[in-house]
Amino acid sequence: MAFDHRKYSAFPVIRKTDRRWPDQVIEKSPQWCAVDLRDGNQALVKPMSVAQKQRLFDLLVKLGFKHIEIGFPAASQPDFDFCRKLIEEDRIPEDVTVQVLTQARAELIERTYEALEGAKRAIVHVYNSTSTVQREQVFGMDRDGIRDIAVNGARLVKAGAERYPDTEWTFQYSPESFTGTELDFAVEVVDAVNDIWRPDQGQPVIINLPATVEMATPNVFADQIEWMCDNLRYREHISISVHTHNDRGCGVAAAELAVMAGADRVEGTLMGNGERTGNMDLVTMAMNLYSQGVDPEVDLSCMSEITDVVEACTEIATHPRHPYAGELVFTAFSGSHQDAIRKCLARRNDNDPWEVAYLPIDPSDLGRRYEEVVRINSQSGKGGVAYVLERDYDITLPRWLQIEFSKLVQREAEVNGGEIDSDTIHRLFNEHYLQVADRWRLQSYDLHRGDDGVQARVELGQGDTLQGHGLGAVEAVAAAIRQHYGVEIAVEAYDEFALSEGTSANAMACIRVLADGEHRSAAALAEDTTSATIQALLSAVSGLLARAAARQEGEVAEV
């Protein structure tokens, strides 16, 4: 059998009776370390050139990352050269510390220090694998043998630093494959490393606990981190870092729970590029904090620049649904979402706290436009269509016309099969409601109000003059139409609006009439509300008459 779950076994439960992390709340940003130029780079089909590394480094600096792992200089010439370039060209800002990775092997550690010569400050990150699988199957060693690799590496790192006393050194150790390592052994190895480095005597030390492979649910990782924090010697003198991968799709969740469990520092990459399913995504985690009102201490407001640079350097496209960064993440197509967004945005004042349904953060914080928030296809409803007309054309529709017009847009979307853009919606609105033949265009009107109502005189485009009497203006014009064209009309719905300043017309009217069992709606823009109302009425009647004429000719265009 090819697909057989019995091949796998469950991750062993961590028995913990003093679990505290579930009650913690993240109230401050962890120290970030961006590892795009090392872990991200080592996972690329085409590792970055020096120029690409420089571009990504500059972006990370601009965004505010203070710890940046720039490569594995002993592994490849471009990594070595990039490290030298940053140092020799003095490209590392005063408040940024570069970090480099090395295995716990003498020749690699020596080369690493050569790469860092002349740096003002740097983090030397040494690792060796500690998990059961790696011990037994890769290294063929017992626990003591593996601990000795770590201790030897720690000694070599310390000795290397002593050869370059002008640099401020921080040492970092990772028990690689930590998630597959028995906790008591992980503590034993880390304590042995720290016994060499002595963080209690002033040596800055970072202990990085990686989910090299994500092997269990994020709560298990949090348990592992809390347990380590409780049991490591020198805890108060070291910074605990976590470095999660996304094998089960929970790299961000695991890092967040790890911070709740006591981690001080988080390693990851912009947009989560990295080995296999990727590293922890710094953009997502930082934005998650931001959306909870916590300052992430990096500025991601230039999101399109971030995606452009990451795509150019990694040659990996951004998924349109990528949290916070994807092209579609602030867009609602579905009707009920659009309706809710429109209502929330309409009620919102500029300085109100952000509480908008379906939008966890304000798109404008990331340089995104509100134009993207509502896009129309066959899944959309009246709220969305109305929102687009309001937003892009300052046209406010009454509810009854929203309902009617959205059906028309829906039909167009179904025929077209895709998205209906704002221009098309406006064109449909013009064609169906605003457009009117010249002969039906209002030239002038005169309304004379007397004790018994209003006497209307209306002059049309090609010289037709209509006259009628009614209780109000609308009724008087309706009577004029009846007398002139023999059409009995009843006004079913009617709304007028003043338009905002800056638009060419000052008023808009929308009307829906019934004549001979037929409904017809129309709208009109004009200098004043009375002109708009009379024009809308004339346009509706013209539509009815055109339809009747077409029916007579046997070519009814259903609207």
Ligand SMILES: CC(=O)SCCNC(=O)CCNC(=O)[C@H](O)C(C)(C)COP(=O)(O)OP(=O)(O)OC[C@H]1O[C@@H](n2cnc3c(N)ncnc32)[C@H](O)[C@@H]1OP(=O)(O)O
């Ligand atoms: C989880 C992570 O991301 S870890 C980082 C992984 N990143 C990379 O590997 C990218 C850069 N690496 C490289 O370019 C190469 O692996 C190099 C240049 C560092 C080393 O290359 P090589 O020595 O030719 O080969 P290779 O990596 O296969 O070496 C494996 C040997 O190192 C040993 N080794 C592997 N990791 C470590 C370590 N962290 N500490 C000490 N020894 C180690 C292995 O046991 C193996 O030993 P063996 O030769 O006695 O069997």
Ligand SMILES: CC(C)C(=O)C(=O)O
């Ligand atoms: C080198 C280490 C920290 C690593 O990248 C990992 O374990 O995933």
Ligand SMILES: [Mg+2]
């Ligand atoms: Mg990694």
